[in-house]
Amino acid sequence: MAALTQDRNTPRAEGELRQGGVAAATLIYAGALVMRNAAGFLTKGQTATGLVGVGRAEERVDNSAGSAGDEVLTYRPGIYRFANSGGADEITVAEIGDVVFAVDDQTVAKTDGSASRSPAGHVDAVDAQGVWVRLDEALTKAS
Structure with missing residues (x-):
């Protein structure tokens, strides 16, 4: 496509909600x-490689009997509190700003589990109830 030679009404995405096709044989719970x-x-979220965190599920979507893309999920990027791993993988305030890794769909860990876990997002805060994780796909991929 050639460069502009006149004004253009360039579309933009509104709001914070995103949608995407759900992987085959997958059930995703709201939250x-x-x-x-x-x-x-x-x-x-799960212990696996080749994934990247994108957000929090806004609804429950069951594609457990479907092919990839048969169902569509609405999700929202942002900062959300998830459960903290324990032991050597427990996240502390010293890790604020660091990448954290998915253990399951509600738990994050400090390490990649000897290269068995994928990056979920970045630590925004840590409190007694868990870890506040910034879920931003582009930021996480760039890290």
Whole structure:
């Protein structure tokens, strides 16, 4: 496409809600940590490689009997509190700003579990109830 030679009404995305096709054989619960797989489909947070955190599920979507993309999930990027791992993987205030890794659809850890976990997002804060994680796909991929 050639460069502009006149004004253009360039479309923009409104609001914070995003949507995407759900991976095959996947059930995602409302409130779950949502990740994108290497094929571009959404899945729940889990211990696996090749994923990246994108947001929190705004609804429950059941694609457990479907093919990839048969169901669409609405999710929202942002900062959300998830459960903290324990032991050597427990996240502390010293990790604020660091990348954290998905353990499951509600738990994050300090390490990649010997290269078995994918990045979920960045630590925004830590409190007695868990870890506040900034879920921003572009930021996490760039880290």
